[in-house]
Amino acid sequence: MNQTQNHPRTSAPLLGMSKAHFARRKITNIVMLSLTGAATVLAIIPLLWITLYVTIQGSRFLNIEFFTQLPTPVGVPGGGIVNAIVGTGLVVGVACVIAIPVAIIGAFFAADYPNTPLGLAIRFGTDVLSGIPSIVMGIFAYTIIVLPQRRFSAFAAGVALAIIMLPLVLRTTEEMLKLVPRGLREGSLALGASNWKTSVQVLLPAALNGVVTGIMLAIARAAGEAAPMLFTAFGSTGLVTDLNESTATLPHTIYIYAMSPFKDWQEKAWAAALVLIALVLGLNILARALTWWRARQMGLNY
Amino acid sequence: MLETTQSERLGIFTRALSGNTPQETSADTKTKMRVQNLDFYYGNFRAIAGVTMDIPEKSITAIIGSSGCGKSTLLRTFNRMGDLVGHTRVRGSVTLDGENIYDRNVDVVLVRRRIGMVFQRPNPFPKSIFDNVAYGPRLLGVGGKALEQIVEQSLRDAALWDEVKDKLHQSGLALSGGQQQRLCVARTIAVKPEVILMDEPCSALDPIATYKIEELMIQLRNEYTIVIVTHNMQQAARVSGLTAFMNMNPDRAGVLVEFGPTTQIFTNPAKKETEDYITGRFG
Amino acid sequence: MAVATSQFTLKEIKHRLRHGDTIFDALTLIAGSLALLTVLAIGWQLWQESHLTRQAFGWELIFSADWDPYGDKFGALPFIYGTLQTSLLALVIALPLGLGISIFLAELATPWLSRTLGFLVELLAAVPSVIYGLWGVYVFAPTIVKPIGETLNSIAGFIPLFAGSVSPQYSRLAASLILAVMILPTISAVSRDVFQAIPRAQREAALALGATHWEMIWQVLIPYGLSGILGAVILGLGRALGETMAVTMVIGNNYNLTASILEPGSTMSAIIASQFGEASSIDLFRSALIEIGLILFFITLVLNLFARLLVWRVARRVPSEMRV
Numbered sequence: 001m002n003q004t005q006n007h008p009r010t011s012a013p014l015l016g017m018s019k020a021h022f023a024r025r026k027i028t029n030i031v032m033l034s035l036t037g038a039a040t041v042l043a044i045i046p047l048l049w050i051t052l053y054v055t056i057q058g059s060r061f062l063n064i065e066f067f068t069q070l071p072t073p074v075g076v077p078g079g080g081i082v083n084a085i086v087g088t089g090l091v092v093g094v095a096c097v098i099a100i101p102v103a104i105i106g107a108f109f110a111a112d113y114p115n116t117p118l119g120l121a122i123r124f125g126t127d128v129l130s131g132i133p134s135i136v137m138g139i140f141a142y143t144i145i146v147l148p149q150r151r152f153s154a155f156a157a158g159v160a161l162a163i164i165m166l167p168l169v170l171r172t173t174e175e176m177l178k179l180v181p182r183g184l185r186e187g188s189l190a191l192g193a194s195n196w197k198t199s200v201q202v203l204l205p206a207a208l209n210g211v212v213t214g215i216m217l218a219i220a221r222a223a224g225e226a227a228p229m230l231f232t233a234f235g236s237t238g239l240v241t242d243l244n245e246s247t248a249t250l251p252h253t254i255y256i257y258a259m260s261p262f263k264d265w266q267e268k269a270w271a272a273a274l275v276l277i278a279l280v281l282g283l284n285i286l287a288r289a290l291t292w293w294r295a296r297q298m299g300l301n302y
Numbered sequence: 303m304l305e306t307t308q309s310e311r312l313g314i315f316t317r318a319l320s321g322n323t324p325q326e327t328s329a330d331t332k333t334k335m336r337v338q339n340l341d342f343y344y345g346n347f348r349a350i351a352g353v354t355m356d357i358p359e360k361s362i363t364a365i366i367g368s369s370g371c372g373k374s375t376l377l378r379t380f381n382r383m384g385d386l387v388g389h390t391r392v393r394g395s396v397t398l399d400g401e402n403i404y405d406r407n408v409d410v411v412l413v414r415r416r417i418g419m420v421f422q423r424p425n426p427f428p429k430s431i432f433d434n435v436a437y438g439p440r441l442l443g444v445g446g447k448a449l450e451q452i453v454e455q456s457l458r459d460a461a462l463w464d465e466v467k468d469k470l471h472q473s474g475l476a477l478s479g480g481q482q483q484r485l486c487v488a489r490t491i492a493v494k495p496e497v498i499l500m501d502e503p504c505s506a507l508d509p510i511a512t513y514k515i516e517e518l519m520i521q522l523r524n525e526y527t528i529v530i531v532t533h534n535m536q537q538a539a540r541v542s543g544l545t546a547f548m549n550m551n552p553d554r555a556g557v558l559v560e561f562g563p564t565t566q567i568f569t570n571p572a573k574k575e576t577e578d579y580i581t582g583r584f585g
Numbered sequence: 586m587a588v589a590t591s592q593f594t595l596k597e598i599k600h601r602l603r604h605g606d607t608i609f610d611a612l613t614l615i616a617g618s619l620a621l622l623t624v625l626a627i628g629w630q631l632w633q634e635s636h637l638t639r640q641a642f643g644w645e646l647i648f649s650a651d652w653d654p655y656g657d658k659f660g661a662l663p664f665i666y667g668t669l670q671t672s673l674l675a676l677v678i679a680l681p682l683g684l685g686i687s688i689f690l691a692e693l694a695t696p697w698l699s700r701t702l703g704f705l706v707e708l709l710a711a712v713p714s715v716i717y718g719l720w721g722v723y724v725f726a727p728t729i730v731k732p733i734g735e736t737l738n739s740i741a742g743f744i745p746l747f748a749g750s751v752s753p754q755y756s757r758l759a760a761s762l763i764l765a766v767m768i769l770p771t772i773s774a775v776s777r778d779v780f781q782a783i784p785r786a787q788r789e790a791a792l793a794l795g796a797t798h799w800e801m802i803w804q805v806l807i808p809y810g811l812s813g814i815l816g817a818v819i820l821g822l823g824r825a826l827g828e829t830m831a832v833t834m835v836i837g838n839n840y841n842l843t844a845s846i847l848e849p850g851s852t853m854s855a856i857i858a859s860q861f862g863e864a865s866s867i868d869l870f871r872s873a874l875i876e877i878g879l880i881l882f883f884i885t886l887v888l889n890l891f892a893r894l895l896v897w898r899v900a901r902r903v904p905s906e907m908r909v
Contacts, residue, residue, distance in 0.1 A: 025797055025800070028797075028799060029797035029798055029799040029800070032799040032802075032803070033693060033799055035685055036685040036688045036689035036692075036693060037689050037693065038685075039681070039682045039683075039685030039686050039689065040685070040686045040689045040690065040694075040702055042682065043682060043686055043706050043709065043766075043769050043773070044705050044706065044709075046709065046725075047705060047706075047708055047709050049724075050712060050716065050717070050720045053720060053724055054716065054719075101616075102616045102619055103616075105612055105613050105617075106616035106617030106618075106619060106620065107613075107617070108609075108613040108617075109610070109613035109614050109616070109617040110617055112610075112613070118614065118617075121618075121621060122614075122617035122618060122620065124621070124893065125618070125620040125621025125622075125624055126617075126620040127889070127893050128621075128624055128886065128890060128893065129620045129621075129623055129624050131820065131824075131885055131886075131888070131889035131892075132624070132627065132827070132882060132885055132886065132889075133827020133829065133854060133881060133882075133885055134827070134829065135829040135854050135857060135878070135881070136827065136878055136882045136885075137627070139631065139857070139874075139875055139878045140626070140627045140630055140631070143630045143631070143633075143875070144626075144630060147634070163623055166619070166620055166623070167620055170617070170620060194605050194606050194609075195610075196605055196606050196608075196610075197605075199609065217711075220711060221711070223713075224711075224712075224714070224716075225713070225714075226713070226714065226715040226830045227714070227829040227830055227854070227858055230858055230861055230862070231861055231865075251713055251714075251715045251830070252715075254716070254719060255715050255718070255830060255834070258715075258718065258719045258723075258834065259834065266723075269719055270719070273716050273719055276713055276715075276716065277712065277713070277716055280711055280712070280713055281708060281711060281712070284707075284711045288704060
């Protein structure tokens, strides 16, 4: 019963540590915690640096012509990148048409059967697909469309971007569907609605805001991709009129202009970069604002 | 009628105590911690209002009360665990050996080193049994043979040594719930705190494991000042010398209704509220 | 009779409803499987389209350092080396920073500050790769990378890794540093999630024993979330390995196998990006580049599978600690 007698207590070892030791611990604490803050600040510097620099450099060469004119050859002043802006719009549009329906429909399965082998396989496949480099997607689109058709095309570019967008939209839609309160779904099922009607008429509208946010982020990502364009859209100096033609795109144009040895093209690269970064960061900030707004609507302290 | 009920209650205690007499606090016992006019706020919500109590040294003090009345919150102000949650504020004072632990120049790390805590659910680190117990002493710079001695002694004091001495390098998570909780006690006493706070330490345990922890507490009270929050009245009656009864006031703030020797609180409470609660609980 | 009819119709309705649900389920299953099928299709296509070089050279493509497409010599070793070198260096730089950021955001910053700074760090991942390249080659490399390279060379120039002089625009060091910036958001976001998933009981246990805030983080939280953090690192590595445009623009496309990080080099993705235009009309050359793409696909696939498993394991482990 009395353990203290069985094991006579050695005089309690004194754990009153030395002042120096404690001071060292406190200093380590302060130094290391400050370093984590410093790391965060350090990470944000490139973001600010890039956005400010692109804005300052780009705005010097930006004018109305830049948005409305076709490119001019080296040395000829003026000209714009309307072909690249239209081209980016077109290929991203094609990507949306292909990816969004598939992603949203697929998300229902992943959300409805989250812990079944098939549901897990779908989530796993989606995660893995999102980790594959975009340049590989470009080669893939090249081998299945450009090679058989023997021509570069906006359509092939759209397919490559669709593969990039698919996992992004699928996963956000899945997450959003899972956030819809159970009661809403059960209420609809209890009224005798079938599962698919409930999904399409109740769950999807409830999740729509979040899904739209996910789509915006996916568009921002796709619009900035240059690597797949090298093998698919290929680039062109004219305005694209047909999905089966090659086309210029914004990121690809920036690459070509930036890597050229010509001063006036390099200047245009900065202006095009400003257009692209405004588009991409704008979409990101808008998506975040929507998320914030939605959270406030739901009364969450977000 | 009332007399009968009281003696009946007393009967429950004598049975419950199973040989351990509750420690009676004599007048000359030294006060270890003194809580004065303590208010605790979450943002603008006052969770604790005007608590004043003296906790005597080397004894077990129990805090009882209905759930949500702020017992755990009060306990967590004793080692400044409440600091962890944002937007909290404390008014009044909690002194340890006469020193206010909320004083501006008091280091919270030192406070917590002197006032240890055992939690509601066993929370061993996902490390070996040895490393769990060694964690605190290592922070203090202890190593080598001395560390091994401390680990062994702490495990012995926590009545766990015989069960784990052959598997010190297995994960602490591999133990049963009751063993995990005793491991957490061993981990706490390894730094030789002066006060041990226990926040419903048996609420996740089965009766046998609970019994072992209670037995352990009774032994530890010779060395340590123990404050235990419990929803289990029999437990409070079995182990504690002093009992504090807390309740919610109309503003939903926790207040201390009555504080005194355990036998008195349970058999002859001064306040109607206390009596209602205890009668209700014992049926 | 009436009852029987209504039962019949009810049954029929039920049957038809279930029928609709079956179609819906099948449709969603097909759509959902497309992601996985695409992964398989990518692997299959790259395998097929690289058969020319696989048959002609076998493993030589991986182990030879001789790259002369017009002399039918396709040794990808310099690019494999370049990819590993730049990615690992980027990881070495980004890991402590990313870990620091995630600690700051998850453990120290107030919720408002954490959200705001967290969003800004996430925006780093949103900046298009080609813009990193543009900024890298004209701004970052001349102002930051060149002085760093010169300092490294003057201190440790006797080590082959730091030999040679650094160009103001193109170097492997510039590529590594930009990659580090680009993978920071991945590492910090995943490890922040890992930290936030660690139960409060673990923190309280450490603090109640008199640990300082940092000791709690370093000795309890990091070991607890280690496999999740490893998952974050591998996801970051996967991103660095496949990153194309920024690297292509700053690395300088040198096809020789040299050790130094101060010299220009090339990577697997950079060689594909910079030479595909010329290669597309030459079957063997194109096959070689697609085979390099296949290697890249395979490495990132394996890394991703591994990282996902690790992150999933942490997510599953959290409740087991609560076991009683």
